[in-house]
Each structure stands twice: as structure tokens, then as C-alpha cells.
């Protein structure tokens with residue numbers, strides 16, 4: 001799951017489930033691959049259309065969102 005840049009996505013309003021286990025084939029979204037593990041997806045309510053930056057390095061303190069922590073990897 002380690003990547004040095006966030007996933008920047010223009011999201012529509014609605015409930016989103018972002019992968020927390022890193023095994024999804026549809027990253028950054030959960031595809032159910034976590035089943036049988038102790039991981040659960042991040043559930044996020046998006047109230048209106050907006051662009052979000054989803055963490056891909058796993059080091060953000062604001063998961064599932066990027067907080068710039070990936071910069072320490074560069």
C-alpha cells in the first residue's frame with residue numbers, strides 16, 4: 001500500500017468506504033478483501049461534491065485523508 005503521493009479524487013456526495021487493509025483490488029476503495037482480517041474500511045460521509053486526498057502511504061495522522069506525512073518518505 002506504500003506510495004509517495006495521495007490518491008486525489010473528485011468525489012460526489014454520499015457514503016464512501018476507503019480501504020484500510022491495503023488488499024483491495026480497487027484502491028483506494030474497499031472491495032471486501034479485508035474479510036477474515038482485523039481490518040475494517042474507513043467509512044466517510046461526503047456531504048457535497050469535493051476533491052479529497054486519500055492517504056496511500058499509511059503514515060497520515062488523519063486517516064483516511066492525507067496530511068502530508070508522505071513527504072518524509074521522499
Ligand code: FES
Nearest residue numbers: 020021030033034
Ligand atoms: S478491502 Fe481493505 S479494508 Fe476492505
